[in-house]
Amino acid sequence: MAQDREHDRKLVTGSRLGHRFPGTAHLFSGLDFELRPGRIVGLCGPSGSGKSTLLSILAGWVTPTEGRVEMTGIARTGWVFQNPYGVPGRTALDHVCLPLLARGETRARAQRRALAVLASFNLARAANQPFRELSGGEAQRLMLARAVCSEPDLLLVDEPTAQLDIVTAATVNETLGAVAQDGTIVVIATHDPQTRAACTQVIDLATAALHDRPDALHDRPDVRADGDGVPARPGR
Numbered sequence: 001m002a003q004d005r006e007h008d009r010k011l012v013t014g015s016r017l018g019h020r021f022p023g024t025a026h027l028f029s030g031l032d033f034e035l036r037p038g039r040i041v042g043l044c045g046p047s048g049s050g051k052s053t054l055l056s057i058l059a060g061w062v063t064p065t066e067g068r069v070e071m072t073g074i075a076r077t078g079w080v081f082q083n084p085y086g087v088p089g090r091t092a093l094d095h096v097c098l099p100l101l102a103r104g105e106t107r108a109r110a111q112r113r114a115l116a117v118l119a120s121f122n123l124a125r126a127a128n129q130p131f132r133e134l135s136g137g138e139a140q141r142l143m144l145a146r147a148v149c150s151e152p153d154l155l156l157v158d159e160p161t162a163q164l165d166i167v168t169a170a171t172v173n174e175t176l177g178a179v180a181q182d183g184t185i186v187v188i189a190t191h192d193p194q195t196r197a198a199c200t201q202v203i204d205l206a207t208a209a210l211h212d213r214p215d216a217l218h219d220r221p222d223v224r225a226d227g228d229g230v231p232a233r234p235g236r
C-alpha cells in the first residue's frame with residue numbers, strides 16, 4: 001500500500017551518539033538506534049540524564065559531540081515543550097486550527113479536524129475557552145493537539161503527562177500511539193512509569209550512561225522489530 005511505503009521511507013538513525021557540554025562529563029555515549037513510524041519511543045532516565053538534550057539533538061538544535069543522527073523522509077519535525085505557550089485571548093480551537101489553515105484547509109474543514117483532535121486529547125469541552133483560562137495540563141494537551149495538526153513526520157515531546165491525572169495521561173498516551181500508527185515517528189522524554197509502559201520502544205539513558213548493557217534500547221517483546229536493541233556504552 002502507498003501508506004506503507006510512505007511509512008517505510010521514514011527513518012531516524014542514531015549512530016554511536018554521545019554528548020557532553022563543555023566542562024561536563026558525558027551525559028550519554030555510544031547510543032545506537034533506529035526510529036520508525038508505528039512505535040512510540042520513550043526517552044527515559046533520571047532528571048539530568050540528558051533526555052531533553054537528546055530531543056534537542058533529534059530536533060537539530062544541538063550538535064552531538066560524538067556520533068551522528070541521520071534522517072530519511074523527515075520533512076517536518078514537531079516539538080512540544082514542557083512549558084505551553086499560546087496567545088492568551090485566542091481560543092483552544094483557534095490554536096489547533098492554525099496549522100491546518102496554514103496548510104490551505106478551508107475554515108470549515110480545519111474546524112472539523114481540529115475539534116476531532118481536541119476530543120482525542122480530552123479537550124472537546126475546552127474548545128471555545130481562551131488559552132489564558134486553560135489549566136496547565138489542558139494547555140499542554142492543546143500544544144500536543146496543535147502539533148498533531150501540523151502533521152509532522154517526527155514528533156518530539158517533552159514530559160507530556162507530567163501534569164496529568166492517570167486517566168487523562170492514559171488518553172494522551174493512547175492518542176500519541178494512534179498518531180504513531182498514522183505514520184509519525186513519536187519520541188517522548190518521560191519520567192512517568194505509565195507513559196514509559198505505553199512506549200513500544202525505550203531508550204534508557206540511565207542504563208546507557210552507567211552500564212554496558214545490551215538492553216539500553218529495547219522494544220516491548222510483543223512489538224519487537226528486527227534491527228533494534230543494539231548495545232549502548234557507558235558514558236561516565
Ligand SMILES: Nc1ncnc2c1ncn2[C@@H]1O[C@H](COP(=O)(O)OP(=O)(O)OP(=O)(O)O)[C@@H](O)[C@H]1O
Binds near residue numbers: 022046051052054
Ligand atoms: N546548554 C547547556 N550547557 C551546559 N549544560 C547543560 C546545557 N543544557 C543542559 N545542560 C545540563 O545537561 C544535563 C542534562 O540536561 P537535560 O535537560 O537534557 O536532562 P533531562 O534528563 O531532560 O532532565 P529533566 O528530567 O530534569 O528534564 C543537566 O545537568 C543540565 O544542567
